[in-house]
Amino acid sequence: MPIWQRTIKLALAFSLAIYFANQLGLSYASSAGIIALLNVMDTRRSSLKIANQRLLAVVLAFLIASILFAIFGYHLWVLGLYLISYVPLAHRWHLATGIAPSTVLVSHLYGETSIAWEWLTNELSLFLLGTGFALLVNAYMPSYQGQLDDYHQRVEESLRAILGRFSVFLDSGDGRNQAQMIDDLDRLLAQAQEVAILEERNQLFQQAHHYQLHYFSMRESQAQLLRQMAGQVNRCYQASQESRVLAQLFRQTAQELSQTNPAQGLLTEIEQRRDFFRQRALPQTRQEFETRALLFQLLNDLERFIQLKVNFYQHYQEEEGI
Template structure:
């Protein structure tokens, strides 16, 4: 969430929570604003989860405080007994996120020396107003669609550049491949996955894993490209196999869009395998090593394309179902 939008949410939720609590004539109305601040989070899902956790934690805290203060009175050492019982219990139920705000409400009981049902309702009301308004404002989350689409285009462009760079190297042998573009793609994919996971956590009802799986698929493909970049550096001998493989890189570069199933490329690889088998045996150690490397590159490309084919089949099948 952009810092400006988060700031506006915090301001509105805080001010309105305090105003509403004051309008209802609740004691310690400003605490509703503090709870609202603590409840503004980055995603809808995390906000609802946190609100539930803190509500349960608040019920637990008020119940323990009522019991302790009723039995032992309103002293500082009784607050220590409350903490001794409440904190481990909250951790046991994984409600520790509510320890701070709930304890603030409990200190109100101590300061007022009051555990009456009316005052307990006052504290619960403060929590519900603060957390409720935070949830209301968190229902609005800026769309990430444009940013995700931009990542699609950037990833595809980098993949195309990498594959065409491989093609150029096999055809021209123009220097060592330092995999700069591949490392750049690693960074872009990491950023893209951060955004799509955040976007997924903002979908409360219509969740989809498509974008997550798409960029995870590209990440798996890039791992294969890392390995291929190292192997390409050892292909220094001109050969017909190099030309064949270079043409495969070029064709693959033109079929990277997410809508393209790339199935035909697997058929091409099967034909290239057959062509490699029918070629005369290498006549020198260098030719043998280059042939072995080219064959490994072909296998890597098959794995690279298979990842895309399997992704397309999975989501095309779901779209048709």
């Protein structure tokens, strides 16, 4: 969330919570604004999750505080005893995020020396107002779809460039490279996944944006295979008919690489090239043998590279209509 947008949301939630708390005649109205500030999160889902946890934390705090105040009275040491009792339970039940706002509300009861229903209602109303306006301002979240579409394009362009570079190396029999393009792709995928996570966490009632996370995860797996293949290409020092055939297959894969391509036809092409390799005459020298083995391994890794996309496409073709 951009800082300017977060600032506006915090100001709105804070002001509205205090205004309506005053309009309702609630005591300690400013506390509603503080609670609103604490509940404005970066995504809709995190805001709703925190709000639920803090509501349970408030109920638990009121229960413990009411019992202790009723038994021992309104003394400072009783407030300490409340914290000794409340904090471990809040952590045990994963409600620690509500310790601070709950204790502020309990301190109001201590200050008023009362656990009468009207005071409990006052404090609960403060919490509900603050939380409610925090959720209200967080109902609007910017869409990251435009950024995700851009990342799709940039990732695919990077993959095409790497596959194209491999084809050049295989054509020439010179595989010297430092895998810099793969390092850049890794960084790009990490950025894309961060944005995809933000977009997914802004969806409360649909899981469609799991697609984005899975898509970039699939591309990440492909990038790992490319790094492995880069090491193999580095060891190909001799151009041959087999390497040129494989280079053509890398070029074809680069040309057909896209989000919407099912890639099934490329698997057929690979099987045909595998038959070609098997029908070739046996290598005559040790270097030819090692090069042939590397090329065959590259062919297998390229098949795995394409199979990742095929599996992804088959999984989502009905759900996403891609």
